[in-house]
Amino acid sequence: MITHWRPLAYFALKRVLKGSRVHAYYRYLHSNQFLPADAQHAEQSELLAQLCADAARDVPAYRARFREAGLDPSRLRIDPAALARLRPVFREEIRDDQAAYLRAGTKPDDVELISTGGTGGSPLSVARDAYAKDWWLAENFLLNGWAGLGIGVPYFFLWGASEDIARTQAGLRRLNLALLHGRKTLNASRMSSLKEAQFLDELNRTPRCHYIYGYANELHNLAVRSLQGGPHLLRPLKAVITTAEPLTEAMRATIERAFQCTVYNRYGSREAGDIASECRHQRGLHVNPLFTQLEVVDDLAQPLGYGQEGQFLVTNLHNRVMPLIRYAIGDRGVLRAPERCSCGVSWPTIVALTGRVNDWVFLSDGSRLRCSALESVLVKLPALKRFQIHQVDETSLRIRLSSLDPNYLTHRSRELAEARHKLNMLSGAPFDVQFEVSDGALYKTEAGKQPLITYASNFKRAHAYRADMHTRLP
Ligand SMILES: [Zn+2]
Numbered sequence: 001m002i003t004h005w006r007p008l009a010y011f012a013l014k015r016v017l018k019g020s021r022v023h024a025y026y027r028y029l030h031s032n033q034f035l036p037a038d039a040q041h042a043e044q045s046e047l048l049a050q051l052c053a054d055a056a057r058d059v060p061a062y063r064a065r066f067r068e069a070g071l072d073p074s075r076l077r078i079d080p081a082a083l084a085r086l087r088p089v090f091r092e093e094i095r096d097d098q099a100a101y102l103r104a105g106t107k108p109d110d111v112e113l114i115s116t117g118g119t120g121g122s123p124l125s126v127a128r129d130a131y132a133k134d135w136w137l138a139e140n141f142l143l144n145g146w147a148g149l150g151i152g153v154p155y156f157f158l159w160g161a162s163e164d165i166a167r168t169q170a171g172l173r174r175l176n177l178a179l180l181h182g183r184k185t186l187n188a189s190r191m192s193s194l195k196e197a198q199f200l201d202e203l204n205r206t207p208r209c210h211y212i213y214g215y216a217n218e219l220h221n222l223a224v225r226s227l228q229g230g231p232h233l234l235r236p237l238k239a240v241i242t243t244a245e246p247l248t249e250a251m252r253a254t255i256e257r258a259f260q261c262t263v264y265n266r267y268g269s270r271e272a273g274d275i276a277s278e279c280r281h282q283r284g285l286h287v288n289p290l291f292t293q294l295e296v297v298d299d300l301a302q303p304l305g306y307g308q309e310g311q312f313l314v315t316n317l318h319n320r321v322m323p324l325i326r327y328a329i330g331d332r333g334v335l336r337a338p339e340r341c342s343c344g345v346s347w348p349t350i351v352a353l354t355g356r357v358n359d360w361v362f363l364s365d366g367s368r369l370r371c372s373a374l375e376s377v378l379v380k381l382p383a384l385k386r387f388q389i390h391q392v393d394e395t396s397l398r399i400r401l402s403s404l405d406p407n408y409l410t411h412r413s414r415e416l417a418e419a420r421h422k423l424n425m426l427s428g429a430p431f432d433v434q435f436e437v438s439d440g441a442l443y444k445t446e447a448g449k450q451p452l453i454t455y456a457s458n459f460k461r462a463h464a465y466r467a468d469m470h471t472r473l474p
Helices: 005-018 022-032 037-058 060-069 073-077 080-085 091-096 130-146 162-168 171-180 193-205 216-227 249-259 371-378 413-427 457-471
Strands: 111-116 124-129 155-159 183-187 211-215 239-243 262-269 273-277 285-287 292-297 310-316 327-336 349-356 360-362 368-370 386-393 396-402 432-438 453-455
Touching (some): 022 130, 073 080, 091 124, 091 327, 124 130, 130 273, 155 216, 193 216, 211 216, 216 239, 216 249, 216 386, 239 249, 249 262, 262 285, 273 292, 292 327, 349 371, 360 386, 368 371, 371 386, 386 457
Parallel strands (some): 155 183, 155 211, 239 262
Antiparallel strands (some): 111 124, 262 273, 273 285, 285 349, 292 310, 310 327, 327 349, 360 368
8 A cells, every 4th residue: 555655756756767667566466465375386387487487598507407307497387396396406406506507697886796795604695676676675665564664764774784884875776765665774783781871862853763673682771671670662563564583472571562553574685685584463474485385395305285484495486687586694593384374375384483403502422403492591590581592612601681680690590500501401411501781782793683593713613614514405
């Protein structure tokens, strides 16, 4: 729904100045969102076949992949499941030979490069042209609409990715974002208690902004600060959109209480756009099948059924200049089969995000322990804002705890001893586990995310290869 003068000006200017078709793409996504599951599926197969035909013809890496799989892309129209024969794409492969993944004849001036984080140890740049960018925006507008946020409604952007922040501060771009998108950026690349209070003051001083979009952890920190000591929010917001980091139910409840509005969790990535979002019924994150095809596979890239936990492969249906087809994005989770939600969409739904593919603690006997196992022990510690695991070597972990209580180690010594015991049981070997209380400043990656685990630098170099191997085909 267009509810503001900004979108009209925005669409008109983009059309006149850049020949942009974002309005047409938005209308396409908007008018097709309530299609029944089978019609949706047929439409997706058509988009997929078209993308793959173009990629197999114009992009060297995919030409080789389709040939190797003996797969004719036009077959995907009638048999989309045949895509599973195509070898997945790993970020290391794109990073090592970027040109092979670019459409032949692409001019550098026609694309922007988006760098993605180094959490898996493999930073990567993905190219996107104006066409893909318009689709990204159209998808973003559609999902915002679910939260009752019309296009151009002013909002706060709580972000810490240095590249994005730098981009928003460049002259015309800044004007575009501020005037047409209504975005006000809050730079969260470095946070402190003082800065949290300043941001809350800023929220109170800027009543024209109606919602916040940002990292789940930072929004939770702001909510805790607002509820415990203030400043309190002087008006309810229309919505909070959390992204980039896991959101627990406890975090959601705290954020909703502090900002007096619904939290919409969203899943996406810099290289693939907004993949999935909650609607107001909060029954998982609906995956838009006309924007992304999302598969769940096992560690050998074999497809898993709905309800089974595995790693995600993403196919973005609208990046023709640097297609991502069966791209191993590095996240794990569980999908629910398409079924009609009370909001009206019949899309597949992410019911659990279960962590990063490479989130491991490495043990001295050569085995490794998934971080989510440790996480299940640590989330039970009371009165914590957040924690982060740091592996020093194969026999010692340091666990950084972020708490408002500076004497947390003394006050909670009994619970900490219990947690230490459980962590040792999990590792199956004596592990030196040290707890530290931080003032809230946990380590962040270049992309502004707080990873669940970090490694001592020597240790990481020795083990990164093993972790990567696990995500590759034999
Ligand atoms: Zn829904």
